[in-house]
Amino acid sequence: MGPSHSPSLVSDQEAALRLATAPMRAIAGRRCYGRYLYLAVNISILTFLLAPIAVVVVFALNPTPFIQFPPVGVSLRWFEKFFASRDFMHALGFSLEIALLTTVSATMLGASAALALARGNLPGTRLIVATMLSPLMLPAILTGLALFQTYVLLDVGRPTWGLVAGHTLVTLPYVVRTTLAVLHNFDTRLEEAAQNLGASPLRTFFEVTLPLIKPGVLAGAIFAFIVSFDQFPVSLFLVSPGNETLPVTLFNYLKFDLDGTIGAASVVSIVLAFLVVVGLDRTVGLRSYVKL
Amino acid sequence: MSDAATRRPNGLALFILPSALLFALFFLLPIGLMALMSVLTGNPVVAPKVAFTTRHYARMFDDPYYLEVIWTTIRIGLVTTLVALAIGYPLAHWMARIRSRTGHALLLMAVLAPMLTGIVVRTFAWMTLLSDKGVINQTLISLGIISQPLKLMYTETGIVVGLVHIYVPFMVLTLTGVIGRIDERLEQAAENLGASPLRAFIEVTLPLSLPGILAGSLLVFALAISAYVTPILLGGFQIMTLPILIYQQISANFNVGFAAALGIILLMISLLLVIAYNHALGLVSGQRELQ
Numbered sequence: 001m002g003p004s005h006s007p008s009l010v011s012d013q014e015a016a017l018r019l020a021t022a023p024m025r026a027i028a029g030r031r032c033y034g035r036y037l038y039l040a041v042n043i044s045i046l047t048f049l050l051a052p053i054a055v056v057v058v059f060a061l062n063p064t065p066f067i068q069f070p071p072v073g074v075s076l077r078w079f080e081k082f083f084a085s086r087d088f089m090h091a092l093g094f095s096l097e098i099a100l101l102t103t104v105s106a107t108m109l110g111a112s113a114a115l116a117l118a119r120g121n122l123p124g125t126r127l128i129v130a131t132m133l134s135p136l137m138l139p140a141i142l143t144g145l146a147l148f149q150t151y152v153l154l155d156v157g158r159p160t161w162g163l164v165a166g167h168t169l170v171t172l173p174y175v176v177r178t179t180l181a182v183l184h185n186f187d188t189r190l191e192e193a194a195q196n197l198g199a200s201p202l203r204t205f206f207e208v209t210l211p212l213i214k215p216g217v218l219a220g221a222i223f224a225f226i227v228s229f230d231q232f233p234v235s236l237f238l239v240s241p242g243n244e245t246l247p248v249t250l251f252n253y254l255k256f257d258l259d260g261t262i263g264a265a266s267v268v269s270i271v272l273a274f275l276v277v278v279g280l281d282r283t284v285g286l287r288s289y290v291k292l
Numbered sequence: 293m294s295d296a297a298t299r300r301p302n303g304l305a306l307f308i309l310p311s312a313l314l315f316a317l318f319f320l321l322p323i324g325l326m327a328l329m330s331v332l333t334g335n336p337v338v339a340p341k342v343a344f345t346t347r348h349y350a351r352m353f354d355d356p357y358y359l360e361v362i363w364t365t366i367r368i369g370l371v372t373t374l375v376a377l378a379i380g381y382p383l384a385h386w387m388a389r390i391r392s393r394t395g396h397a398l399l400l401m402a403v404l405a406p407m408l409t410g411i412v413v414r415t416f417a418w419m420t421l422l423s424d425k426g427v428i429n430q431t432l433i434s435l436g437i438i439s440q441p442l443k444l445m446y447t448e449t450g451i452v453v454g455l456v457h458i459y460v461p462f463m464v465l466t467l468t469g470v471i472g473r474i475d476e477r478l479e480q481a482a483e484n485l486g487a488s489p490l491r492a493f494i495e496v497t498l499p500l501s502l503p504g505i506l507a508g509s510l511l512v513f514a515l516a517i518s519a520y521v522t523p524i525l526l527g528g529f530q531i532m533t534l535p536i537l538i539y540q541q542i543s544a545n546f547n548v549g550f551a552a553a554l555g556i557i558l559l560m561i562s563l564l565l566v567i568a569y570n571h572a573l574g575l576v577s578g579q580r581e582l583q
Contacts, residue, residue, distance in 0.1 A: 150322040
């Protein structure tokens, strides 16, 4: 029937071919049922992942002020309410401002730290990397609590720079990680070649190193923006009343109201997220950089 | 650059300074201050007489209520991690093994879209699904399957469902990377030697993906025990976890010392976990990767 199994190691192409012909070979066997089961399980998991998002979209367009299912019509009133709300708009603007400031500081600090770690011949590199990645592994609410207590002890109030510092702390690991990944796959002979051809170390850096590590830095920057924009636990402790980020405002609204405005706000952030993912895929390619 | 220790630091090493300063001032110092606050009787800046005390820790360990809160937090974290692993593994396997580029891109999109939607928004989604008048209950009632709404929200199960949904993408992305690096020909070799696909998976792929399972589980557990939004909204203040208790001590009771002690406990749980993880990874792979 199918191709005979070669005893030696087969090439990827051959393996692909065999896999493609596998369903034909096993049409009467239990292998086929196994394949269906595999697909069925995975499709149920995808449904579990995506259905809640679809439900949010339905509620955002639902005209009634309470949850109703199945929906009775389509309206944009919740979007109007969201965009007309001074609180929500202020929070959206403040969140974008914080996310942009965080992205700039986390990218600059993280990329230079990664460069120093990969090329600086620093002693104790492993320990430094572990410390710099630790905000990912430690509960973010601890970072928020510890910073809050420090600001209270130092009596500095709740300044915007304090919030940006907290956000930078929890986003920096992403930049360090993506930049380090690129630097580790980097052929250092390219730099040596440039220098052998007479380029100064500075010129080598700007014309060889920087363009080559750019995708990693960029991916880290986009991660930093997304993580900061959605950051909750650190913000919870560090925002001042009247100057809150969008997730905190949404959370406070949700505690008392459950109408379509939240749905509309959700759709706006889903669209933003979608645009960011598409942008990320188009500019740097997700496949190689999405590794947690 | 493998044996950096034998060479001297060069000019590029200076680039570490800004982030080292950030970590010293905004991470290590605050964590140290939190540890200090947890053994002081009050705020040394405003209170004139401050002494060392163990009363914050004594209060926690003497009162079964607080021990129950700590246990609930760990229990929710464990269940969330196990369910996320059970749900995340098949999807990660599919993503790592799918041949078509479009298929891979679509799957990646499906995993990333929820991840980028935001914790508050996704918790809201689960509130609309799980509440007494939510989508699930209304559908079941209109189909005549149940007459009274099922109690899905304000339960630990509801919290776990929400948390799994929020953190499963982290599990999938971690696992996909590891499964993708396993040579597919190993599975095929096992099958050629007569193993069923299931047996080939259990004896070849699963053991080789253990590092990914450990890394993903550690990540999800760490995220789940520090979750605040989901347990509060889906638990409706009826189920108390450490993060909720910590914020309550700050916002309602202004008990900074007790909050710090609770924070230190949360820190200890996380650190123990990271140590256990590194140990387990050492046993599994024989070497530690510099991530």
